[in-house]
Amino acid sequence: MGEIVDTVGWRLILERARDKAVNHNTASFVQLATFDPKLGAQVRTLVFRGFADDGESLLMATDGQSAKLKQVRHDKRSQIVWYLVDARQQFRFSGELVSVGHATRDQVERLALWRSLSYATRSSFFANTLGELEGDVNAKVLSDGAPESFVMLKLVVTEVDHLDLNLNPHQRHRYVRERAHWKIERIGLND
Template sequence: MATTPDAALASVRDALAAATTRRTPFTLASLATASADGAPRSRSVILRAWDVDRAVLGIATDARSAKVREIRADPRVALVVWDDDTQVQVRLEGRAAVLEDADERRRRWDALGTRSRRGYATLAAPGTPVDPGGTPAQDDDEAAWFGRFAWVEVAVDRVDRLDLSTDPHDRVVAERDGAGWRARRVAP
């Protein structure tokens, strides 16, 4: 049974809130950017924060990563999440920015668990070749780890929710409309 466009948008908001407070199928998203030559680049990211009032997602990443350079060059991004249990796909489009505010960046860093912070111990930048069979060198300097940490915020401008569990399939697209959202049903 088809849901109303506003109810579909509300379900996406709720699912993103849940995904950033506990592990759900929407916690792991695919983030797409454009490379310097315009080629598409996609990688998995963990959604770590969702500000429902501003429609802004938060993602932690290595400041030396290609995605940071790509976002700074062209902030347009897309994310895709899929819930196999409910058969719902959500595509999110918006503009990303690398957080420059030092205090807010520190707050985001402090909210990460020890295991997540340890991910920034690698001395080499992401994508740097390593010796075959070797592991990248790491350090134990947590201040250096913080220096490698970046917080990316994605201001969502468009939501595309496709429900494949219904017959016929149900698709709703919502776009920012001033301070609010305009949601409408579209052909799947």
């Protein structure tokens, strides 16, 4: 039987699990699954860049020519799996993946994400299709303005499946968004 919770309990559990990470760089790697109408499920690793202003949506960055953007235009339903090795916790986030490029409305959040990126990451958005930097990109990289190729991805989370492998037997909980609240229920490992 589920209960309604006002706070985002899964986020607190996630933040505690991330705090246990020995290597904080790899603790930011997430696997994003989208759907391609010809190829089926497509999974790739991205870097989690933070939470959106709503405190619940997950942010990532990608290049505007990425195949995942075509897949998202076809079907916004996506999943992210995040396994935190040191904490022995797995989170599976389901929701709609929204792409925010240079011609969309969420520019404040997009530009804030751009400014938070490292120099090396920013410079990758000025590379050609072979990954080679062309010309002097230093001034462009240091600019506060993001290039057209920079796209913010926002997974608007509607469900979280949390698996805790520390406990024996393992425990699994599902958090489901219901209007302004989250419903939490303990579920079996086979559900």
